[in-house]
Amino acid sequence: MNYIQNNFYKSEITSRIIKCAYNVHNELGNGFQEVIYQRALQYEFIVNNLIFEREKEMDIWYRGNKIGERRVDFLVDADIMVELKAMTELQPVHFAQLMNYIEAYKVKIGLLINFGANKIEIRRFIK
Numbered sequence: 257m258n259y260i261q262n263n264f265y266k267s268e269i270t271s272r273i274i275k276c277a278y279n280v281h282n283e284l285g286n287g288f289q290e291v292i293y294q295r296a297l298q299y300e301f302i303v304n305n306l307i308f309e310r311e312k313e314m315d316i317w318y319r320g321n322k323i324g325e326r327r328v329d330f331l332v333d334a335d336i337m338v339e340l341k342a343m344t345e346l347q348p349v350h351f352a353q354l355m356n357y358i359e360a361y362k363v364k365i366g367l368l369i370n371f372g373a374n375k376i377e378i379r380r381f382i383k
Contacts, residue, residue, distance in 0.1 A: 265364055265382060269306070269333050274378055276300035277369045281376040290342040293371040294329055297340070301332070308332040314361050328357065336365045342372040351379065358383050 264270065280296040294310070301308050312331040316324045330338035339354055350368060358366040358381060370377040 264380070266333065266336060270336060270365060270367065270380060272304055272306060273301075273332055273336065273338060273367060276304055276306070277371075277376060277378060281371055284371070286342075286372050286374060288342060288371070290340050290371075293340055293342055297330070297338075297369075301330070306332055307334075316360055326357070326360075328361065331363070335363045336367065337361060337363045338367045338369065341368065341370040343370055344372050346370050346373075346377055346379075351381075354379075354381055 276297055277300075279300050280293055284293065284296060298308075298310050309331045311327045311329065313325050313327050314331075315322050316326055328337050329340045332338055337354075337357060339350075339357070341350060343350075346368070350370075354366045354368045357363075364383050366381040366383075368377075368379040368381070
């Protein structure tokens with residue numbers, strides 16, 4: 257299966273991330289907690305030579321003031337945020353959350369990956 261869509265920013269890397277996610281879902285299926293998928297995806301990232309940080313803590317700023325921090329599941333290649341879910345169905349709030357994180361963290365791409373449904377769900381957001 258070809259995951260590359262050349263018209264997207266960093267399409268080669270995002271395609272590799274998506275392939276890793278499919279590998280995890282094909283092996284584990286659905287029904288596990290999010291942390292299990294996170295650990296499996298970390299393994300896939302390592303064997304596929306992706307540069308990443310897991311549970312990267314990032315600051316939240318408001319009008320020049322740090323007001324908190326949030327951990328992103330993965331930050332890949334310095335500007336691709338990967339958020340994982342293990343839910344039977346994604347809700348609009350999950351999409352809004354990812355869009356807010358993209359803006360707050362000043363990253364270019366966000367991937368929302370849901371392992372909880374029978375079929376893996378992947379949404380790519382580009383700033």
